Amino acid sequence: MGRSREFSPLDATPPFDPELAVVLEALGKESRESITPDNLAAMQERDASARPRPTADDLRDGGRFEVAELCVPGPPGGPDVTLVSARPAGPAGPLPLLYYLHGGAMIMGNAWSVLPRILREWALPLEMAVLSVEYRLAPQAQYPAPLEDCYAGLLWSAGHAAELGIDPDRIIVAGKSAGGGLAAALALLSRDRGGPGVLGQLLLCPMLDDRGSTFSSRRLSGLGGWDLTSHETVWKALLGDRYGAADLPCYAAPSRATDLSGLPPAYIEVGSAEMFRDEDMAYANAIWQAGGRAELHVWPGACHGFDGLAPQAALSRDAREARTRWLRRLLAQSGR
Template structure:
């Protein structure tokens, strides 16, 4: 099978590993509920995500009153609008805590500061962290470098105001999922190259790292899962326009292009074996390790993009989440 809309750009579909059997119903459900991203479907996808999936109640970010929720308008990049930060802190007010700076996913084109942040609420409710979630500008209305520069501006404000936020500046982590994982990796590169702030860890969950579609896995999903190669092409093209795949793409936008991965924080990075981003993630983890970075890499058999959120009931999903949470809890105490 070849997708006629991408012939000549992405080439034929390649072979993929099978999905974990427990995940198959979840994959079918998300595929039926969410259209493939395009200029025509983008408003619908944004509306569906804003309204929430049918039958799912909004997450209680207060954790029953144990978490204080506030929002701040803070300076954006020079010459750009202010950005909004969602701040979750322990209600008991004990200071200081580790800080988790969170970047939401959404293919560079959808999502907002509350998207996926509920995954980090337990660390706040347990008293181990303050979480700051950034609302960055989205493509295609705001192409590169707007998203990553917004993320860096929010991180810069967080670090400069660590005392007020109750954050120990020596324990400041950055975390992101999917596109947010790619932006987190790009923001970590910016923080290194601009010499502030110093990050203790980066947690990259199925990160979106490479715009070039040069790997086997980048071409192996067509019409399957909530994020296939066609959605991926739309996301990257929305961010980069005609530069996508060419020589003029910044490593801060596509971290797989970074030539120097030294002096980056200890890294947790994960992927599924049937994940579109699998190969770029494995390569990034190897290159980080070769550059002297301490890396925890996990590949989960039969997992597709976002499997442990979409099919949370499955044994492989529960193992993935437990492993990631255990790493973060250790990181908060390092």
């Protein structure tokens, strides 16, 4: 009888959740095309034409929400920043604010398309106001332009809390994927500049590390729609000549941070079967080691953006409920 091959841990990858596996199989390989420098512009055009972009009237949903597009001063020397303001119609008094930064790998996405889900899942049941930021995208705008747009909008929002009807002491920064990385960077930047206080940071599968050197970034490349080729392309688009620099600031890539003390409580979630798993777990661990508060969820068998791919899957429903519980608990602990 022949000798069986010895098992190596490098042979193993976490299995996808069964419901997600069915969806990924149905999508096929075309939906997981790598982003390269050669096709980046075409990918941006494709995304802009395919991504739903609701109007203000769409978002008002027959009067359930108050919606307005605001043009506010941008960073010094930069253009104005557009904020999409939305809140439930009816609740009086200053509301807590969810300051949301959309995903899209820093090269795609917009402030409008994320709002239907946010309004339905959080703004209405938790009576929260939302400001979604239309920050500049790479490679047309490179670091620090997108982050400075987000910071300028945050400064303006906190300074105009009374007219916005928001509570400046209950601002939560939030984002998904690239937006999650920006939200983490914004919390660091506001801390270090003495900017507006942030009550919490909601980081959903955040894109934190430009180096692509973790075990999961190497081993899970290409699983579930993201790979090292795309990863390198978008980070180069954002950082330009600073890509790979040893002294890259933590505001460009929060995983580079060496001091995570004094940050607001964080909710961090990631899938066990996605490239960002290890960098996100490490970020939560670094917050704990700095004496901070972080709630970490690693959803078993989840790929990047799983709840958008399979919103009715049991795992997606569990993830949405966990985020909402954290937000509700954080708001209750703020004592208002």
